[in-house]
Amino acid sequence: MARDYIQENLVNTGRTIIKEKGVEFLTARKLSEASGYSVGTIYNQFGNMDNFILIQNYLTLDSLYHRFLKVKTDSAYERLNMYASVFAEFVMENRNFWFMVFNFHLKQSERTFSITYLRRISTMVMLIEKSFKELYPLLKPDKRHVSVQVLWICLFGVSSLLTTSSLESYSKVEQTKICKFLLNTYLTGIKVLEKI
């Protein structure tokens, strides 16, 4: 059987498992059983399960990126607001997938993400940075860069915590509201600090 076909098959089967049951059910044996391929084949194709999860995470990030690309508005302010909405909605719709993105950790031995993986993240950050450039023309490039990074990390962090459910029990404020509020407050803060 063709290599690509098997990989595609396994990835799709994996995605179904994650979507329906969560990442904790994505084990080599269960994936083997669900896909029809043996455990060994999975390892031939992906090397190890970490790699397989990394591919799944890439798909998740890619999917988010393409939703971002659909956002088209002239107003940079509105655009950023829409990014926040899109982001919050995406995270909620893809809870199990988003959970994976955060709760996966490379083993210490191989702590380097693939370049494609990192690029997928940084292209998204660049989208936000572009809007920042329009919205805050006075903001110095290096300061702008930090601003965007921090905002991005905050949004990621918020979603991480809420997806994780480690804190959902104590904080009842919902996702979208938090993202919108955060963005709003943050942008207002930048607006003031821009001139300093």
Place this chain on the structure above:
Amino acid sequence: MARDYIQENLVNTGRTIIKEKGVEFLTARKLSEASGYSVGTIYNQFGNMDNFILIQNYLTLDSLYHRFLKVKTDSAYERLNMYASVFAEFVMENRNFWFMVFNFHLKQSERTFSITYLRRISTMVMLIEKSFKELYPLLKPDKRHVSVQVLWICLFGVSSLLTTSSLESYSKVEQTKICKFLLNTYLTGIKVLEKI
């Protein structure tokens, strides 16, 4: 041997393992070997490993809380800034412990944190809320509550991501700087929005 003494002993041994090697080395057998007690004893004392980790996490949060308590300044603004510094420093100093707080997830069957655990978190939030009350007297209570929650979640989120190292590779901006910047921008934003 007295029950308390065993628990104390196991908890301390566990803490050493986590500090020196990380949570991934905290297994029932390794804890058994390092402490001298049998695997069964650990289960007699704590029921399961999840519970043991929960206790460790409580200690971590408690330790952070007590650092917060040491912060004493009349100026609410300065106090909040010090909280941010204390927080960032604490997270960096206790990397392995802080990592655990986020990367531990209850099994679906028993998704309820103990009351003491949740109280430890909410008392910290209350400290921040108190400072907010002083700093933004015009801010309505419900809005203030949301503001504090969001800020708290952001700080947690930032630390979560940076401890995790999932993103450290792409974002080189350091922890304290991010926390300070976030707080500064956020507070400035609230200041403006307070009057609306």
Place this chain on the structure above:
DNA sequence: ACAAAAAATGAACAGTGTTCAATTTTTTTC
């Protein structure tokens, strides 16, 4: 000192990721 209760033990069970000799399939060569 002895019986009863309590506590500590570790082998055994079911699960995990991963490896690799043996098998099966495909491709190449004649």
Place this chain on the structure above:
DNA sequence: GAAAAAAATTGAACACTGTTCATTTTTTGT
């Protein structure tokens, strides 16, 4: 088309994980 060589697939086996529970040891009460 048949035989040989190469490649891909397999699943039993290994070392690990959390967890249980019959058995042994220790402590307690009389």
